[in-house]
Amino acid sequence: MNQPLNLFKLQPVIQDTIIGVVLSGGQSSRMGQNKALLSRCTPNLKQVLHHSIDQSMLYFTCQQLVQAGVNKVIISGSSAIYTDEVIADIAFNLAVPVSRVSDEQEAQGPVGGIASVLTAQTLETMNILNRKARYLFVPVDLPLLQAMDLAQLIQAGNVNKRAAHFEKQPLPLFIYDVIQTQKALQQQRAIGDGSVWYLASLLRSLTLLAPEPNNWLNANTPQE
Numbered sequence: 001m002n003q004p005l006n007l008f009k010l011q012p013v014i015q016d017t018i019i020g021v022v023l024s025g026g027q028s029s030r031m032g033q034n035k036a037l038l039s040r041c042t043p044n045l046k047q048v049l050h051h052s053i054d055q056s057m058l059y060f061t062c063q064q065l066v067q068a069g070v071n072k073v074i075i076s077g078s079s080a081i082y083t084d085e086v087i088a089d090i091a092f093n094l095a096v097p098v099s100r101v102s103d104e105q106e107a108q109g110p111v112g113g114i115a116s117v118l119t120a121q122t123l124e125t126m127n128i129l130n131r132k133a134r135y136l137f138v139p140v141d142l143p144l145l146q147a148m149d150l151a152q153l154i155q156a157g158n159v160n161k162r163a164a165h166f167e168k169q170p171l172p173l174f175i176y177d178v179i180q181t182q183k184a185l186q187q188q189r190a191i192g193d194g195s196v197w198y199l200a201s202l203l204r205s206l207t208l209l210a211p212e213p214n215n216w217l218n219a220n221t222p223q224e
Contacts, residue, residue: 020065024140025077067147163205
């Protein structure tokens with residue numbers, strides 16, 4: 001089993017094309033509304049952040065990815081809220097290309113979103129100035145997400161040339177090798193285990209120490 005690495009002091013060194021993916025295709029049944037549209041300006045969150053923030057979780061997650069150093073953002077999900085206008089607005093404000101990829105199959109969880117994005121982007125990946133694109137998959141429901149933590153995943157994955165995630169948390173997940181990941185996804189489908197943990201194990205993902213565990217607390221209800 002991989003020993004967690006403490007890379008809190010490392011700074012991102014980004015030389016390849018890094019594509020950030022916001023996983024937002026969940027059913028949000030406990031939330032009662034789409035998590036991507038949930039405002040971060042909630043009473044509980046104000047107490048933690050000590051100031052008011054009024055922005056959607058979708059925009060916030062995209063923003064953290066860009067600040068971590070990604071060159072492009074993909075929104076993964078089939079919701080009708082991801083209109084061309086919404087995507088164009090995010091792209092304009094963050095000054096990076098933003099696109100959307102619908103899930104190939106509904107209700108397949110994060111792994112379904114990962115598979116759909118990699119399938120849709122394979123041809124494009126091969127044409128980006130002969131540079132091999134890497135991917136950073138992040139769920140949309142992490143209101144305390146920090147760009148610094150994401151940058152550590154990017155650096156650790158690039159330096160070690162392998163997938164990477166934080167201990168006790170399979171997402172966010174950095175994907176270094178697209179072809180290897182697609183083969184792992186095929187194996188995963190054959191076995192019938194659709195968990196991100198199993199995908200990470202197939203990829204022999206590097207495990208990093210989490211700088212701040214609370215940053216990975218997700219929101220499952222509007223109150224959270």
